[in-house]
Amino acid sequence: MTGDQHDQLAVADPDELPILHVDMDAFYVEVERKRDPALIGRPVIVGGSGRRGVVASASYEARAAGVHAAMPTAQARRLCPAAVVVTSDFSGYAEASEAIAEVFGSVTPLVEPIALDEAFLDVSGAHRLFGSSPEIAWHLRGAVRQATDLDCSVGVASNKTLAKLASVAAKPSVRFSGPEPGLGVRVVERAEQLAFLWAHRVEALWGVGPVTLKRLNDIDVFSVGDLAAVPIERLVAAVGTAHGTQLAALARGIDDRPVHPGGIPRSVSHEETFETDVRDPDRLRGEIVRLADAVSSRLRANGLEGRTVTVKVKYPDFSLRTRARTLAEPIQTPRLLASVAHELVTRLDLSAGIRLLGVAVSSISETSAPSAQGTAGVGVEAAPAAGAQLQLELDVGRHLGGVSASAKSAEPGLTGDAELDRRLADALDAIRGRFGGAVISHGAAGLRDDAPGERRWGR
DNA sequence: TCTGGGGTCCTCTGCCCT
DNA sequence: TCTGAGGGCAGAGGACCC
Numbered sequence: 001m002t003g004d005q006h007d008q009l010a011v012a013d014p015d016e017l018p019i020l021h022v023d024m025d026a027f028y029v030e031v032e033r034k035r036d037p038a039l040i041g042r043p044v045i046v047g048g049s050g051r052r053g054v055v056a057s058a059s060y061e062a063r064a065a066g067v068h069a070a071m072p073t074a075q076a077r078r079l080c081p082a083a084v085v086v087t088s089d090f091s092g093y094a095e096a097s098e099a100i101a102e103v104f105g106s107v108t109p110l111v112e113p114i115a116l117d118e119a120f121l122d123v124s125g126a127h128r129l130f131g132s133s134p135e136i137a138w139h140l141r142g143a144v145r146q147a148t149d150l151d152c153s154v155g156v157a158s159n160k161t162l163a164k165l166a167s168v169a170a171k172p173s174v175r176f177s178g179p180e181p182g183l184g185v186r187v188v189e190r191a192e193q194l195a196f197l198w199a200h201r202v203e204a205l206w207g208v209g210p211v212t213l214k215r216l217n218d219i220d221v222f223s224v225g226d227l228a229a230v231p232i233e234r235l236v237a238a239v240g241t242a243h244g245t246q247l248a249a250l251a252r253g254i255d256d257r258p259v260h261p262g263g264i265p266r267s268v269s270h271e272e273t274f275e276t277d278v279r280d281p282d283r284l285r286g287e288i289v290r291l292a293d294a295v296s297s298r299l300r301a302n303g304l305e306g307r308t309v310t311v312k313v314k315y316p317d318f319s320l321r322t323r324a325r326t327l328a329e330p331i332q333t334p335r336l337l338a339s340v341a342h343e344l345v346t347r348l349d350l351s352a353g354i355r356l357l358g359v360a361v362s363s364i365s366e367t368s369a370p371s372a373q374g375t376a377g378v379g380v381e382a383a384p385a386a387g388a389q390l391q392l393e394l395d396v397g398r399h400l401g402g403v404s405a406s407a408k409s410a411e412p413g414l415t416g417d418a419e420l421d422r423r424l425a426d427a428l429d430a431i432r433g434r435f436g437g438a439v440i441s442h443g444a445a446g447l448r449d450d451a452p453g454e455r456r457w458g459r
Numbered sequence: 460t461c462t463g464g465g466g467t468c469c470t471c472t473g474c475c476c477t
Numbered sequence: 478t479c480t481g482a483g484g485g486c487a488g489a490g491g492a493c494c495c
Contacts, residue, residue, distance in 0.1 A: 047463080054463045056495095069495080072461045090464095115466090115495045209493045242469065243492090269465060308487085318462075324488055356463085467494080474487085 017133045017187065018124035019259065021155040021163035022140060024100070025172055025182075027117035028057035030150050031096050032086050043067075043083040045076050052273050056088050060172055060179030090116075096148055103143045107136060112259045118167075120160055122259035137185040157188040159255035165200060193253050198225030205250055207243065215239050227251035264304060264364055269312075270294040271358025277316050279353040288345060291359040292338035299361060305330035306361035309340040313348055314356035323347050330365055337361065 024030070028046040033039045043061035047053055053073040065080035073085060097116040104111045107130060110122035123136050130136045137154040144152050155166025170186035172179050188196050202224055203213045215238045221227050227235070228251040236244035249255065270291045278284055288311075299305060309331075310324040323344040331337055341359045 050463095052461075052463075054461085056463080070463080072463095074460060075462085078460080088463095118495075207493065211492060240470080265465095266467065267465085271464060273463060310488090320490075322489060326487060358464085360465090465495090468492090470489105470491085472487100472489085474485105476485085477483090 016124065016127060017156050017158050017190070018122055019157055019160055019163040020121040020123055020133065020137055020140070021157075021160070021167040022104070022119055022121065022144075023153050023155075023167045023171070024117035024144075025151045025153060026057055026059055027096075027150070028088065028093055029059040031093050032089075034096075034149060035092065039084055039086070043080050045073065045080070045083045045085045046088055047073050047076075047085070049073060049085050049087045051275055058083075060174055063174045064176065064178050093117075096150065099148050100144055100150075100152075103140065103147050106143070107140060109261065110259045111261055113262050120163065120259045134185060134187045137187070141184055151184075153182055154185045155188070156185065158190055158193060159253070160257055160259070161206060161250050161255040162188050162193055162197065162253065164206065165197070165204060168204070194228075197251070197253055198223065198228060200224045202227050205247065207246065207250075212239055212243065212247075224251050264302075264366060266364060267310075267360050267362035268295055268298050268302075268304065268306070268364065269310075269358055269360030270298075271312060271356055271360075273314070273356045274354075277353035277355050278357070279350070281350070284345065284350065284354075284357070285342060287357050288341050288359065289334070289338045291357060292341050293334040295359050295361055296332055296334035296337050299332040299364075300367075303367050304364050305332035305367045306365070307331075307363035308361065309337060309344065310358075310360040310362065311341050311344040311348075312356070312358035312360065313345070313350075313354050315352055316355050317352075318355070321348055326363065330363070330367075331361075332367060 029039075029044045032044060032046055039059075041061075042059075043065065044059040045055055045062050045067060046058070047056040051074070055067060055069050055071045055073055055076050057069060058067040058076070062076070062080045062083045065083075067076040067080050067083065077083065077085065093116050100117075101111065101113065101119070104119055104121055108121050108123050108126045110125070112120040114120065121140075123130070123133055126136060127133075130139055133156045137156050141152060141154055144150060153167050153170035153172075155163040155168070155170060157163040157166050166186040166188045170183045172182040174180075200223065202208055202216055202221055205224060205227075208216065216222075216227065219230065219234055219238050221230055221235075227247060232244065232248045235248055238244065239247065272287070272291065274287075278287065307328075307330045308324055308326045310322055312320065312322045314320050325340055325344055327340065331340070337359065345357075
């Protein structure tokens with residue numbers, strides 16, 4: 001934090017509403033429209049376009065036809081046949097998200113990203129430079145528009161729950177006749193906050209999903225007002241101690257969670273649903289290598305490593321199983337990760353085939369020996385020289401020797417060739433950085449014969 | 460008809476150690 | 478030596494978020 005920012009915090013006004021929730025309007029759709037203006041004015045669905053894809057985001061025109069996020073794409077197509085279906089491109093959305101984060105950071109250092117398209121801001125130290133909280137909200141809207149040509153809605157309130165509900169109230173609405181513009185900014189003054197809160201349906205609260213909603217409905221709780229009126233013992237009996245006490249507080253407008261600026265993630269994972277259920281063990285081994293490589297690549301790109309490896313399997317009947325193992329030492333390289341993941345998968349019954357496979361790493365820490373990604377021995381600024389190519393071949397050769405040696409080990413991650421493994425991973429990253437993700441893969445990953453090239457390395 | 464992907468947090472259970 | 482209590486940790490699963 002800079003000295004100026006400390007000065008800003010020192011003049012925080014306790015009467016001001018400190019929390020802003022900023023939420024981009026139909027973010028993925030609008031990014032796609034910037035890329036392809038022919039989509040403007042047409043119903044657009046962004047999401048998985050495959051047989052098992054679902055909707056990630058829908059334009060307000062498509063929402064008017066009943067399309068919403070998480071709906072199977074096939075169903076969305078039936079509801080809105082005129083819609084253009086665009087396959088999600090998260091790298092493009094991440095770029096736009098970074099531009100938006102820069103705008104937020106220019107107002108306050110206290111920014112808590114929630115997703116690519118929304119964040120909480122604590123502006124209690126920004127009033128001297130930018131004015132009152134509502135003035136800051138309007139300033140942000142304009143600045144985001146100027147930087148990205150995208151619209152957002154802003155909620156202003158005394159805490160996160162209220163600010164979140166306020167931003168929803170500020171959003172464009174969907175009517176049968178089509179989309180209608182929203183307020184843009186909604187301020188919930190302290191004097192009106194309970195009335196505002198209690199008028200909402202209980203599922204509008206953070207933490208009330210389908211299961212909790214059913215349990216609350218069972219004790220005649222339908223609105224936040226109902227929730228505030230129900231005795232806490234009854235609430236705890238219905239949804240459990242931690243959840244019950246938290247919901248009781250939220251329903252009374254009490255939410256003292258601070259805005260946490262983003263730190264290192266708790267876990268990094270990659271998972272994929274197969275177009276058809278997978279039974280073949282060789283194919284599965286290839287998928288594990290591919291997923292492990294995607295996770296490893298992201299870990300190394302961010303200078304992270306982790307000790308706990310978890311595999312997730314979804315069966316054709318949608319039941320889920322996870323298996324996890326915590327290692328003595330953190331790992332980050334694809335081969336070690338794939339080795340542990342494969343060992344975990346073999347503990348599961350695979351005879352019925354699997355619909356989805358995921359690999360995750362948790363117990364994350366920042367790597368002690370930073371990855372040489374981008375500065376690896378293989379140059380990325382110029383075409384690999386003959387010497388560098390030779391070095392890669394040597395590294396690969398030694399690495400492959402390590403595979404056969406470590407295959408006997410009961411403790412992947414503790415083998416002696418971790419350094420070689422890391423150098424190989426760095427070399428692969430460097431090659432992908434220069435020539436694209438699809439140009440090179442681990443041998444086992446090549447076993448997959450139906451994967452589209454652009455999905456090979458995940459996002 | 461079909462139900463994604465990437466996360467976080469909480470609860471319960473079993474194991475190990477004191 | 479056995480037993481039980483309690484804490485810490487890991488593993489598994491569930492619920493929820495966008």
